[in-house]
Amino acid sequence: MSPELKVLEKLRSVLINDTTVKSYIKDRVYTAHISSIDRPEYPAISLHLMDSKAADNVPDMTGMMVQVDLWLPEKTYSVDDVLTLYARVRALLHKQNLTDTSIGVTFGQILESATGPVMFDETNGCRHLPARYRITAI
Amino acid sequence: MPISGGETVAKNIKSFGGGFLKHVKVVMIEVTADLDKEVTKNMSLTDHTQKELTALGHPYSDRHGSEGMKLHDPYWQVHKQSGKLLRSKESGVVGPSISGGALNVRGFVKLNEVDVEYANAIIWGNGRMIPRDFLSGSVNDKAFQDRTVSYLKKNLRDFVFGFKGVETQ
Numbered sequence: 001m002s003p004e005l006k007v008l009e010k011l012r013s014v015l016i017n018d019t020t021v022k023s024y025i026k027d028r029v030y031t032a033h034i035s036s037i038d039r040p041e042y043p044a045i046s047l048h049l050m051d052s053k054a055a056d057n058v059p060d061m062t063g064m065m066v067q068v069d070l071w072l073p074e075k076t077y078s079v080d081d082v083l084t085l086y087a088r089v090r091a092l093l094h095k096q097n098l099t100d101t102s103i104g105v106t107f108g109q110i111l112e113s114a115t116g117p118v119m120f121d122e123t124n125g126c127r128h129l130p131a132r133y134r135i136t137a138i
Numbered sequence: 139m140p141i142s143g144g145e146t147v148a149k150n151i152k153s154f155g156g157g158f159l160k161h162v163k164v165v166m167i168e169v170t171a172d173l174d175k176e177v178t179k180n181m182s183l184t185d186h187t188q189k190e191l192t193a194l195g196h197p198y199s200d201r202h203g204s205e206g207m208k209l210h211d212p213y214w215q216v217h218k219q220s221g222k223l224l225r226s227k228e229s230g231v232v233g234p235s236i237s238g239g240a241l242n243v244r245g246f247v248k249l250n251e252v253d254v255e256y257a258n259a260i261i262w263g264n265g266r267m268i269p270r271d272f273l274s275g276s277v278n279d280k281a282f283q284d285r286t287v288s289y290l291k292k293n294l295r296d297f298v299f300g301f302k303g304v305e306t307q
Contacts, residue, residue, distance in 0.1 A: 032200055032204070033200035033204065033263065033268050034200075034265055035196065035198075035199040035200045035201065035263075035265060035266050035267055035268060036199065036200035036201045048200065048204065048263070048268060048269070049204050050204075050269065050271075067262075067263070067269060069263070071265070113303075114274075114303065114304045116258065116261070116262040116304075117258060119258055119259070119262070119264075121259075121264045121265050123264055123265035123266045124265035126265070128262075128264065128265075130262040130263065130269070132304075
């Protein structure tokens with residue numbers, strides 16, 4: 001498994017094992033951008049690897065940018081719901097140190113670098129809130 | 139609220155005078171003009187018409203990979219169709235200002251999503267297409283950064299420089 005895939009799997013695992021996150025999206029955390037999923041079910045979270053490159057002078061360490069997209073159907077969920085879920089996801093990821101020996105991944109650093117606005121997406125009828133995390137993993 | 143995009147930030151902690159402030163502003167105007175040119179280049183592709191892109195299906199879908207069909211290099215470059223998105227682009231310089239004994243100045247390029255509602259969908263993606271953040275891509279371009287740092291070091295010695303992509307809104 002590539003380092004990038006391990007990171008996405010670990011992020012998924014952290015999110016679906018949280019009671020608050022699970023209360024919104026059950027186990028629907030897709031480890032690819034939502035546009036690649038056949039008939040995605042909502043509400044959901046999708047993880048999109050934006051870019052990755054080997055860290056300078058550190059063997060096996062990879063730096064990457066991952067966009068975490070929250071997708072909540074507008075008819076059922078309010079903006080407050082989106083912001084509540086966003087806050088919980090951020091609390092679980094931002095500045096956290098995570099290790100998973102079963103898949104062999106250690107996060108050197110996870111930092112939220114940018115957050116978009118809450119948008120309405122006409123293509124799926126969802127409220128959409130993206131946030132980007134810069135991650136260094138080994 | 140506009141999408142704040144590429145920013146070049148310079149900070150100085152040494153002493154300064156009135157004439158120097160004017161010089162700092164002039165230097166940052168030059169840097170911002172260069173960034174604006176870079177952003178413009180990256181959002182002005184004309185090699186595919188809208189009809190051709192439509193015929194390709196969804197070329198920016200992740201079904202083709204995390205960088206879509208990769209029609210261009212870098213993949214996040216954007217086509218100019220009606221020109222509306224390009225016309226919504228704004229750039230400027232904030233400062234120089236003095237705060238906490240430090241002199242700060244920043245140049246920015248941004249889009250106005252009030253004028254162009256789909257601007258956010260391009261920068262952040264939507265249900266059918268991956269994000270193509272050409273604002274961050276432009277300011278993080280290595281050639282642009284090397285050129286800018288060289289220019290700033292020559293004209294604003296003793297400053298600390300930084301580059302920022304899209305910001306938390």
